[in-house]
Amino acid sequence: MxxxxxxxxxxxxxxxxxxxxxxxxxxxxxxxxxxxxxxxxxxxxxxxxxxxxxxxxxxxxxxxxxxxxxxxxxxxxxxxxxxxxxxxxxxxxxxxxxxxxxxxxxxxxxxxxxxxxxxxxxxxxxxxxxxxxxxxxxxxxxxxxxxxxxxxxxxxxxxxxxxxxxxxxxxxxxxxxxxxxxxxxxxxxxxxxxxxxxxxxxxxxxxxxxxxxxxxxxxxxxxxxxxxxxxxxxxxxxxxxxxxxxxxxxxxxxxxxxxxxxxxxxxxxxxxxxxxTRTDKDIEKIISSVFKVREILGRCEGLDVLPLTGKDDMLKITLHVKPSYSVQQIILGLEEFHIYPELTTDRQLLLIHGLAPFEHFIPLEKAVKRINERLKKDIIHATIDISKLFPEPISELALTYQQMNELTYTNVALDRGLGNIAAESIIPYPPGIPLILKGEKITKTQAMTVNHLLKQGVTIQQRTKGIKIYNKG
Ligand SMILES: Cc1ncc(COP(=O)(O)O)c(C=O)c1O
CATH class of the missing domain: 3.40.640.10 (Type I PLP-dependent aspartate aminotransferase-like (Major domain))
Structure with missing residues (x-):
């Protein structure tokens, strides 16, 4: 065809x-x-x-x-x-x-x-x-x-x-x-x-x-x-x-x-x-542009550019903010030159390269230079251990969706919801992956992670503060 x-x-x-x-x-x-x-x-x-x-x-x-x-x-x-x-x-x-x-x-x-x-x-x-x-x-x-x-x-x-x-x-x-x-x-x-x-x-x-x-x-x-x-x-x-x-x-x-x-x-x-209709030459140009962007970002003293492995998509560039610097310093430096990443977490930034050679090297270089000039060691940022967020390899919801439909719910502060069943999901956006899922029993690690992300300024998609929990029986 x-x-x-x-x-x-x-x-x-x-x-x-x-x-x-x-x-x-x-x-x-x-x-x-x-x-x-x-x-x-x-x-x-x-x-x-x-x-x-x-x-x-x-x-x-x-x-x-x-x-x-x-x-x-x-x-x-x-x-x-x-x-x-x-x-x-x-x-x-x-x-x-x-x-x-x-x-x-x-x-x-x-x-x-x-x-x-x-x-x-x-x-x-x-x-x-x-x-x-x-x-x-x-x-x-x-x-x-x-x-x-x-x-x-x-x-x-x-x-x-x-x-x-x-x-x-x-x-x-x-x-x-x-x-x-x-x-x-x-x-x-x-x-x-x-x-x-x-x-x-x-x-x-x-x-x-x-x-x-x-x-x-x-x-x-x-x-x-x-x-x-x-x-x-x-x-x-x-x-x-x-x-x-x-x-x-x-x-x-x-x-x-x-x-x-x-x-x-x-x-x-x-x-x-x-x-x-992309040719091998087009792809080569895209990849060499990706490496140039990675090289420029690598000059930023506050960042580590995550190395690529054979399992990674080259268009995605993940940046780790070094422990003694804040994510905010990096974002402000980028935004000053109207550069916006796809996603920011408490310690990482994700950039998506396009399917054509990058055309904004000058503002990117200026932003990196500006970030380096202004970079100040912050207090060491508190990190939390999220590796136990999903403790069971195989798990089920505490209630079926049919049971959830029959129940009423109450809005409470997150910490008060511990051990109760969530009547709504708590979803940082992006990436849009629920940290707490509707129908799950709320765990301490989940609540701690949500509170930590909120403190770091991560956006959570929610209409009301706290969390809705199901009323018992
Ligand atoms: C993994 C994943 N699946 C699905 C979607 C939804 O995609 P769309 O925005 O095209 O509806 C997203 C959006 O960010 C996503 O990251």
Missing amino acids: DQSSTPLFSLLDKFAMKHSTSFHVPGHKNGEIFLEFASSYFQQVLKLDVTELPGLDDLHAPTGAIQEAEQLAADFFKSNHTFFLVGGSTAGNLAMIMACVQSGDKVIVQRNSHKSIMHGLELSGAKPIFIAPEFDKEVGRFTSPSYETVVSAVQKHSDAKAVILTYPDYFGRTYDIKRMIESIHHYHIPVLVDEAHGVHFSLGDPFPTSSLQLGADIVVQSAHKTAPAMTQSSYLHINSAFNLKDKVAYYLQMLQSSSPSYPLMASLDIARSYLA
Whole structure:
């Protein structure tokens, strides 16, 4: 197939040229009605923001340009079928779970999954069996579950309807998922993978291999995270001996808008073509740019640039702030030059390099120089031991989702909630992985970690302070 073609974008381009008359939604009428001060930004995109007019196809029952664009994506990503998503990987994760599990079904899930996976479990009413990730001392964080934990969970719960894994983790670390998938498949259980951070893995070496090529049944990728697609644009790929396509399609049309955005869909068409047309030379240039960025950051006296291993995605650059300096000093130095990282934790920063050579070396060098000039030794920052956050390799919630629905709850200060069952999740954002999960008994380590993160200024997604706990009986 001709991967340089972009059938959906080209169709919209042609349609825009017609300067048609709109007696239909959306209300901006091809961009003619809009507030003037904003229109210079929106004008061009609004011309593509059409609706399901004759000939423009329909995401929920594609037979024309959308179908062709999805087929090109399936060809490039090597899937049996690829769905375009306009609700982000969030929609894909929800749909893949709903397609595989029903109320009361067991499902084996990595405990450090994104909240969209946890929400999928709750919506389906399934019974999650959590598998704990390993704590990697070298990088100071939880990564993936061990092979032994996965296999022992599947042996113990061979009636599970799916296993849900995240690959790579937020920081780009991968693991031997192929071996896990092969063992899980022995039990005739489908493997669903949240690969939100791995859309560019399809480029091949030197990037890690996509789980889609390693036997996963369903793989969800955020095109907008590392490929040049608009926010909310994602792919859901299916490569499975299980019959999952129709069910996934059914839930996607239920969970996503009945008026999916054409600019988002066109950006998925463009992102796939962008990936598919990268040459070896392009990739070389990207990698050499990554090393230059790493070298400049390495000049910052307050930082250690985490070395890359064969398991890491090169686009992700993890910085450890040295113990005698504060994260805040580094962030302020970067922000002075309008440089913003993807994520900041209490001791780390995560930067994502794009899929093209970096173009802002001068501000980056200036920022590093400024940080070095101003760097002051702070008090040694208190760190806490989070390695016992997930003490049991295999665990379950204290209540089923059905039981939770029957209960009332009270809002209390976090420390007062210790030993009670959480009626809401506590989620630092980013990365969006619940520290305390709705339905879990709140432990001392969890409360201590949340309090520590709050003190360090980490954002927790919450509408009210404290935590909701279930009232007993
Ligand atoms: C691991 C993981 N899965 C899923 C998502 C949700 O992706 P999206 O923003 O495309 O809905 C995220 C978002 O940060 C993520 O980090």
